[in-house]
Amino acid sequence: MNRASLGEQLANNVEQWIRSEHIAEGTPLPERSLAARFRVSRSPVREAFQILAERGLIAQRPDGGYAVSEVAERSVEVTLPPADEDEPVYLMIAEDRLAGKLPDRMTESELMRRYGLTRTQLAEVLRRIVQEGWIERLPGHGWQFLPVLTNGAAYDQGYRIRILLEPSGILEPTYKLDEEALRKCRAEQQALADGAAEWASPAQLFDANSRLHEVIASASGNIFIQETLRRVNRLRRLMEYGKSVNRTAAIQRCKEHLTLIDLLLSDQREAAADFMRLHLRDAAREKSSRKAAEIDGRK
Template sequence: MTQDRSIALQVVNQIVALIHAEQLPVGTHLPAQMLADRLRVSRSPVNEALALLHEKGIVTREKHRGFFVARPVETLEAAAPDTVTAAYFQLAEDLLDGDLPMEVAEQTLRARYGLTAAQLNTMLTRIAREGWGERKPGYGWQFSTMLTTPDSLLQSYRMRLALEPAALLEPGYTLDARTLERLRAAEQHLLDGGIETDTADQLHDRGVRFHEALVEASGNAFFIDAIRRVNRVRRLLSYRSTRNRTRYAAHARQHLHILSLLEAGKNEEASQAMRDHLEHTLTALASIRGVLRG
């Protein structure tokens, strides 16, 4: 399998996960640029992935208009056995457990996880895009030490505690109705059973989309850049925290409450509710430090 084909198949799975997690109705437009921005990839693999989904009947193509959801995605439909994703999560676990050095040669990674050269490149490209690893001169990789302790995740939440409530109070704050309904549907999906059935990727990305969308509605480019950066670097410990899912129902209800306040124009109350929500999460994470350690 070529590198480009492997990346496109990964994007296929991500698009299907997005349709599933947000319960996008039939007829929803799927602009390639929007998907590229959400998935942090170029438009080329997105266009190839949409073409593959069109062949599978999951999306439909309309001339001069683009791609649209063709049918509901009731369960996750993998495009192919995802060896790269399995290796990605195992590498993450190995880093958090201290079983993998923070600097390692590409050949070592390829042998350790049983990957082809193209698969390894796809995995490392994803890691670099998410901001927790970078290529060293030559053929080695270096991973971020910021991600390997429970304190890292707690510190990221304290940073968000300072930023996100303030974003909701920015002058001209506007959360459009379509975004609000999309976010509300995603939270209801969790309460309707998604907490138990969604993957770690889906749970993490659903939370990221909620918080980033609310900050983006502030229109403050500095806030937006900061929240995107912190969300990239907290991904690994966030995955591990999904082992304990008992807190997610409360989080979904808190998210829905914040959305209702914003819809009513009660931004002061929404800001306080966001502060309470993040403080609640900090307390919950502190109580599962053992899970975060491995």
């Protein structure tokens, strides 16, 4: 599968850190310190250094190791994780499931025949679906699809519970922001707003946006808010994977995300909570009716 290596992902994270923190030219980048900062071993750090050196963002020091180069002070490009090679068949299964064309239980042989897959190809697709929480292996034989949102009314309810919970989470007394995680989300949202939303797959858009909202919910320190949002996101995932994507609206949502993030980074929590509420209400109005029409039209 066409997934970015840990070293490539780390290189993007280090690149964004250098830019967002305005790390000065010539600043040394100790391998051990970077490994501790990003919670990885030193091996992917070395791989990331090689990638960043090839990009011209860092350079080797005469006495060994690497340091920030002059080029690193420029605005750098942040890319989304690449779409999987199995994306077309994955989305086909999601579409069929939403349309009620698949039974609750199926064997691997049935899935292979229906979608023209080898056992290895099917295993990769099933692994992804399991990770996303809408199928599970049955004891002994076969697979069972798990409940998801399949109609417009349920989709609306998902947004209403988010409007109640997410702004409140920002105002929780236990709120503690993970600034590093939020800055990583900001880099993703900036890439989308700068044009990546024009070509990103439905899965990439959903993952980037839900990741941001879950980072913000985690900052609340309230486990019930965190787990409720994760549950809602899992249930609505398939409806967000519909083939029709309003690219103009997607870019607008990403721009709103950037405003929201900047309010949080500047510790304007009251303003951020109000903005979150408006953002979710606008998104609900734009998306709920469209998704309801698409899903109900499949029935």
